[in-house]
Amino acid sequence: MQAFPSQRSPLKRAVQAALLGACLSGGAVPLAVLADTLASDTQARDWNIAAGSLASALDQFARQAGISLSYDATSVAGKASPGLSGRFDREQALGQLLRGQGLQAQRQGSSNWLLLPQVADTGALNLGATTVTGDRLGATTDGTGSYTTGAVTIGKGQHSLRETPQSVSVMTRQLMDDQNLTTIDDVMERTPGITSYESPMGGKYFYSRGFKMLGQYQYDGVPLDMGKDYAQADSFSANMAIYDRVEVLKGAAGILKGAGTASGAVNFVRKRPQASPTTSLSLSAGTWDNYRADVDTGGPLNDSGTVRGRAAVSQQNRGSYMDIAKRQDQAFYGALDIDLSADTTLGLGASYEDVDATPCWGGLPRYADGKSAKLSRSTCLGQSWNDWQSRRATYFADLTQQLNDDWKLKVAAVHSRNLQDIKYAASEGTIAYDNPAPTAVSYAALMDYDHKDFGLDAYLDGKFEAFGLQHELILGANGSRGTQDDIYAIQNLPTRQSIYQPNHHFPEPADNTFWPNMYRGSTIKETATQYGTYATLRLRLAEPLMFIVGSRVSWYENRRQSYSLGWGEWSLQDARTKETGEVTPFAALIYDLNEHLSVYASYADIFQPQSAYATADGAALKPKIGDNYELGIKGEWFEGRLNSSLALFRSIEKNGAETDYLSFCPTSADGYCYTDTGKVRAQGVEAEVSGELLERLQVSGGYTYTQTKTLKNIDSTAEGGVSNSYVPRHMLRMWGDYQLDGALSKWSVGAGVNAQSSNYRVQTIKLEQAGYATWSARLAYRLDDTWTVAVNGNNLFDKTYYNTVGTASWGNFYGEPRNFTVSLKGNF
Template sequence: MSCVNTPGRLAIAMKIGLLAATSSCAWEASANPVPEAPAQQRAVQAYDIGAGSLVDVLTRFSSQAGVAISFDAAQLRGLQSRGLNGFFGVDEGFARILDDSGLQAEPQANGTYRLRAAPSRGSAMELGTTTIDGQLLTATTENSGSYTTGAVTIGKGEHSLRETPQSVTVITRKMLDDQNLNTIDQVMEKTPGITVYDSTMGGKYFYSRGFRMSGQYQYDGVPLDMGNSYVQADSFSSDMAYYDRVEVLRGAAGMMKGSGGTSGGVNFVRKRGQATPQTELSLSGGTWNNYRGQVDTGGPLNDAGTVRGRAVIAEQSRRYFYDDAQRKDQVYYGALDVDLTSDTTLGLGVAYEDVDASPCWGGLARYRDGSDLKLSRSTCLDPSWNTWRSQRTTVFGDLRHSLNDDWAVKVAGVYTKNTQDIKYAFASGSVAPGASTTNLLGSMYDYDQVDYGLDAYLDGTFQALGQRHELILGVNASRSDKDDFYSVALLPQKQNVFDPDRHIPEPDDSYFIENSTRGGPVKTVTEQQGVYSTLRLKLADPLTFVVGSRVSWYSSKSDSVFLTGGTEHARSTETGQVTPFAGVLLDLNENLTAYASYSDIFTPQGNYRSQSGSALKPLVGESYELGIKGEWFQGRLNTAFNLFRTVQKDQAQTDFNSTCASSDGYCYENAGKVRAQGFEAEISGEVIERLQLLAGYTYTQTKTLEDIDTSLNGGSFNSYVPRHVLRLWGDYALGGAFERFNVGAGVNAQSDNFRVSPVSGEKITQAGYAVWNGRIGYRIDDTWSVALNGNNLFDKRYYTTIGTEGFGNYYGEPRNFTATVKARF
């Protein structure tokens, strides 16, 4: 097993993990000759690594050389190295560092290295025959074979999960691959503590701790205003093929980009150029003609290894368990990482994603009293001419420069453009007892959005009062330009819910405009800027105090022209809004850390107007968290338990007794106050040898404290979010005669949730359910492997989303299977 070190990055968490390692493996002696390393690994480059402990020197060298080496840090305690200065290849560099230690770095077939005893020549250490199999994890997760990570980057810098005083779950590359998680929607469905709710217009809404996440996205730490729009809900078309991992924060995320919100945020971390050549081919096929092919290749592009490349191509075509719907995805990604000097690395990347689909949106209707129509799960009530075409181009860039061993600066930017053309209709309206038909509601969208993001920060450590401290100072900014046109119109035809007609004629575009019930051109520009800082003070060996703050500037303007007549011009501005954060961590022993944290909440609402014409105040609130985290087996296993409470107030609420020039014709008030509280428990990583596990249980209780409708006071604030949610998946590599096999199994379970109809007041409920999934894999040889995944193995019939009597009720997928063949060389 190996740990992968990204060139130019020296993870503080990796150093700590090495120095704290406590396992006691012996070393394997061998007189066999060492195989010659590939030419790319013998590339010569400059090193300037000072003398120090052998652990520290090896860590710094492997990071700068961009190679992975496995060793047991406990065996190296007390050993020193003279360092390395000059131009060396990887093999010679290891040899110089390990001179007189009695050890050697042995190249492995996969391009990594393993530390072992050198052939006997009076070596300094007497070693046994046990092979070193310890693995030190870094922030990068691909090739780690783990369901956890050594560090997260969602809060700037690199810190272990144990050092992070908030709740963070990492969906690693192995988890993405093992469960075939290819979209953001699929990732969030498997993430502990997250509830996914279907939009009737495509996309998903994500909820964490009872609150909607509303587009809190980062790309490589750069905040953007992606999602959070009328068309896309909170998700968007983004394939996971070119990402290393997804980091999900639960709780207040105001430090991410200012106008944060209550629920959390998501950081997508992309794959980078590789230090060693590697190619992976993947082909899969499954139920409902679900086919996918992917090529992922990369490696050094020059002899010195200072230019590294990556290319990913993926294509997927699929149908669905409901009638006639289909989708085709194409993904192209390329990346370069260039070491401009030994201290400076430039990273560039570009991705293009194309979606061409005939979707079935809108969900299913119900009887007028809210009871289930009990339709077949294959039922689609949409016409066959439904169309969704989405094209997205994303450009990434970052520059990291090490000022010295303690301080580094990073500047990163992201640009993304998304165009969507959508035309569809769905059944809308409840079904009267004894009747069989409902209305058809049609929509047409021309969607065009451009997002820019920039983030720059200085990260370093300094010595004071006998302790080592860390300081982060940064600025970031984002801009979102939306230029949309939409129209919604009632179609003249009816739809028979028990015998749907998929051949209802497609109206001309002019029909939607001439018969529009709402819609028109909408132009929106949202800008955010902020400065932030985080100080990690080591008050004593076991005690760390974390304090941070962000000062934000926010502006948004939206201009709408309604096809039904009239205009709306909304403006929102917030200046110098301060969002503080504080946390404290207390190391109880070498494995456990207790923590507490506090964060403010700030979400602008100035685009809403009261009856007096004034802009509404921002939504504000406070979030508290108290917990304990564990780190075991040199960081290969992480555990967490926490209690949380969030109170938010001044939420914008509709005043139905008023009239304003707005899209819905009503005015708004700052009237809402709600509370969410509960607890979470999570475990991720290697529980026992060869068993990887990600499991999380969440209990969430939401309560309305104040509402413009006083009859709601004291009731549940968000009934969509179940009280109890369990997400569990494990993968076990068998041993002995079955060592080529690995098996996986897991469950997504939740208690009941419900929705109260805004029309009839009926309570529509989905009972609690559990959906079991499984996987079996077989490694044919060092290159080829096959796997079979099964989802909903017991063919549970349930609704993933409960809507109203008229629409928005979505069945979960029936039992289905996917077979995958992979080659890696």
């Protein structure tokens, strides 16, 4: 970031005066040294200094900056630093590190600095007070200690939350660490405005603004189709040890990828190699034999620092509050950043994630009238031989070319392959009052999935001057290709299950018995290819007014071949869907009310292929289309360390798939055919805050009000009613962490709440979960400059509730009972 000429800091003026005086007086400082000193002070560069003791942070800064820092050791003893991450010049970076530490910097030579206690009229310079831009956060959140970010990258380039005219929630590294969020499920269920729904076949579906999030995932901004007809719903096994942050955009995201609903998009931003040697170690143990270890290390690999590396390893073994369920997760991650020149950086990375689990899927039944049977939360109707094996290998590559001070080119690619082998049993059937006899029907499923996803994205981002104002243009193209080669079979088991006293030791059927004896199964080969070009122009119409206009032109092709048995009938399907030149526009206005507040209005188009659904005559449904409107106000406070937002939204989707219960399609997952007569509307309010609300107090969370309505339906009696009853009308997600002061400065206390109003599901009868709230807390103690110990507690008041409401026969899942985790973390 650059200060305006009229706002040069006192340090710059002092240095320039000193250098000029030396030149005029024939001083001993050579002109070349003077030029280098000025350039190094004013040239912006990327910094990555890990949080920890102030002494460690200053040492890292001195090594990265190539200067000598002198200070009295007692002046920094016991002081902590949140670290530094972002792009600043050297003066700004030092100002950020000294902010609030009671120290001042005084230059002693071209590369020597003296740190002194902060007192009046010493002649020293308080960089924290005079360098406003030094207080700003960058896009990277690792090591900042913050619950917010200085910029998001989900929309290409880097823009602050205030400059982004849509609702975006960012789950930062510090926020994930403090709340002990280790999986994608954990992260999404703590994100404001997101609702989860657990699939009876494993994994969870996510909803935003009343709509399901279908394959709307990005890795470092590269869109993939992951989640499309995915075996484990939307929540593939993502280990958060790999990522710096998760950016969640709410609302239509068609300009990012093309195809998509009004729900939003999720961008996983991976950790990058650090500019200085840094290592962290984390060990934890918790309820239900939950043990986890993480090691994360990185830094320069050569003397010049032009080659940097990072590696992370994670291992977790855990039981469950449900009988027989257990799981083991492993993750390995490695990355390199190579400076091919001063303006060119090549990034390479790979990760491997492995899940070995005995799952408990299928959920629990209720009484025939829909009332809860109040079963123990430990109840599992599965078998001890249930097995879930998941292996995912992902490869990353990107090339960033700084063309000049204003223009940058970035090309990025991601390839991922997921293999899943699953064998499990579950039971279903309504419960009869006062009847403990084995009544539930049991079945077993055998699944073999092979999914490959490839994505490529390239864009040019630059600024230009016109009419005395600065504008920005982004031009790009991206594409993705996803293939699935799946086979599954489900057969009935001969033994009925007792709901009240489950038997977990039914005989395990041999694998070769499934296909001959199945009542439902399929072989599926599907390939979905999507590519497009996009452009976004950010025009500064006046100093306080910006107009943003963009569009994406998409080409989409899908071929699905299946041979299926469903409900007693075999069928062969070979369906092709192709969409050409589909345009998804985007437009927005942002008006700066003052230095802190901006109001905005935005519009986005919706386009979503529905080739997985077929009509009664076998034809694929035409794409879903719609409109997304948003009006809001955003605030940025304390030089970006606190962000806030309030938004009104309305989305309308047309041509939505509707189940035709009077038809029969054996290739369908539920046996029914579909029509594209659906039209729904979702509208509501979102309020969110993230960052440093008060000194030493970090907060993150928000309130969401969502109202959904069916405007048109194959069943006319449903029109005017709620279109998505899974999504609660009211939802609150809040978390805060406070660093104590004075004699208790080594302690920090965190607390949070997840609360929502009622939600329900209707299948001939209404099954409802009343509104509820669960509370969580954290207490941490800094043992020394390296080690911190913490205790996290979830569902502190042991609230019993259904996290997912299913049917009377199956699919009801309890939320986790009260649980605790003790962790020890060290930063070196």
